[in-house]
Structures are given as structure tokens and as C-alpha cells.
Amino acid sequence: MDDATLNQLSGKIIGACIEVHRCLGPGLLESVYMECLCKELQFRGICYQRELAIPIIYKGAECKSVFRADLVVENTVIVELKAVKEILPVYEAQVMTYLTLTNLSLGLLINFNVPLLRDGIQRIRLNYGKLSNHDLDNLIIESSK
DSSP: OOHHHHHHHHHHHHHHHHHHHHHHOSSSOHHHHHHHHHHHHHHTTOOEEEEEEEEEEETTEEEEEEEEEEEEETTTEEEEEEOSSSOOHHHHHHHHHHHHHHTOOEEEEEEOOSSSGGGGEEEEETTTEEOOHHHHHHHHHHHTO
């Protein structure tokens, strides 16, 4: 998927997250946000897989254990939801690990436990890291057009 299409899709996902946060606000359990975000994605006609099993490959051998990504949207974007006081580096590392194991290039780390959801969104690219808030603002503006 080219960057423009990927940016458009991530903008749609972020828009759905913003709508859920606008309706529910902060302070609820992650599972509530997950359920409502899935409904919002359905309303918008966006395909997703919930709690997709990601196999762990160690030195070329597949392990019995698996990781579970909260959402994989359009087989392209990993979305990890949180409802925590602050995003810790371990959550960012979790998304990077999922991106590496799935060979997908974009992950969204969304923390719903913030007054303004814009402050709870991290857009993470494999081998690029996080985007700045300025870049994120431009993406949100572009997706709302």
C-alpha cells in the first residue's frame, strides 16, 4: 500500500477513535473502548480483525505462544488500545514488535484515558518510530477533508 493510501486509512481509523472518545470520554475500561471502536469501524464500513494472533518466531522456529494485536484494520494497520494514565515505552515497543512480526509498516497506539484524544494518539511506523504531533495534526486535518 502506498503512503498516501496508508495515511488516508490511518486518518479514518483515528477519526473513528475520536468519535468513540467524543461519545464516551476518558475513564472507562479498555474493553469498553474496544467494543465501541469495533462498532464505529463497522458503521464506517472499515474491515478489521479483533485480537488477531501473531505467531512468535524465535531463531526461525515458531513458538507455541502468540501475541494478540487488539485490532488489525484492512490487513494493513495494527491498532493497540490503552486506557492508562500514561503511555509507557513498553507499549511503544509492543507495537513495534507486532509490526516486525507481521511485516506491516504502520501501528496506532491509542490511549483513551486522556481529556483530548489527540494527546493519546501515537502513530508508529516500522523502522521510522513515532510521528511528531505536528505530523499527526496534518494527518487528522487531511482525513477530515
